[in-house]
Amino acid sequence: MVWVLGVGGAMLLPGGALAGRQREELLVDSVRTALSAAIQNLAPPIPEFEDTSSRLNHLRWLGEMSARLIKRKPDANVRREFLQTVWYESKRAGLDTDLVLGLIQVESNFRKFAVSVAGARGYMQVMPFWTRVLADGNSAALFHLQTNLRFGCVILRHYLDIERGDLFLALGRYNGSRGKAAYPQAVLGARRLWGFA
Template sequence: MRAAALIGLLIALAAPASAQPDEAEREALRSFLESTISGADSFTDRYDAEVWLVDMSSRLARFVDDPQQRLQLLRQIHAAATAAELPPELVLAVIEVESHFDRFAVSRVGAQGMMQVMPFWKDEIGRPDDNLTDNLTNLEYGCRILQFYLQREKGRLHPALARYNGSYGRRTYSDKVYRAWRDHWRTEPLAWLE
């Protein structure tokens, strides 16, 4: 599938069924998608960037209405996940379970942002002024914390996710992440078995 076809697909997916975007909207979205793809430096191939961004954008539409915001967020998620050597689809599943893509989410225990990062982490790494509701900051923290726990658990997803959530020894949380990944974000297999 060529870039123009992918852009056309994204535009079609972006519009509500009852209304087609006007030409100016389509052109703005086309331009934004092209710039997002060219700036998606966490991808090794432009075609892979096009396919992944369009595919994930259609999946993310149920949580984020604006197509430009979706593409920007997906690019940020892909970059943070790739930098932390995590599958971006796993990070998308974690975010779905943690916050349903609400950057201002705060849990009952004080975890903040899309990946529900506990504020004590800011002091742990000596950056007390960081804003955990800033997507880039939150994604960087969340992905690195998950990377740490995956390394600690030697790649075993269930215990690493339980540590991330603070529920080590139980699978309730990791099973939720698994279901979100399986039902909404899966593109290729992950080693979910222990």
């Protein structure tokens, strides 16, 4: 099942993973080096907080998101690890957690082992060519929770930087449909489902 944005809002439709039209782009050495460094730093997803208020807000977020995700991930430990990693990798890349959760919903519907027709893998449907460009070429690593989320978040941040903060164009680039509305609208519609006050 995948989410698409229709006239009446977001709708769930049958189907597989959406990614696969991403195009391999030539990266200048400085960009490749910066992205590779971001991927290689495999610090564990342990949250750190400046104050008690921030920690309590995180715990409230974790509880609310866990309740929303329970049907997709019934095991509490799996759900907690997934959400902690989403939170960690989103913050690390300077992305909003609701954006990343919306993208994951559209890309893989929260399926860890999702594979698109074009071979994109995992939660964030990362194309295997990124492992050649940024890592050791082992595309099987894209099924590892933290590796997949790290790659996906770093790639989306890279596209946001290329597009000078234009989320619509960055999402299109992430999906390989830059300039077309369907994919960005689907992600932005799903994002609304993961908002936290």
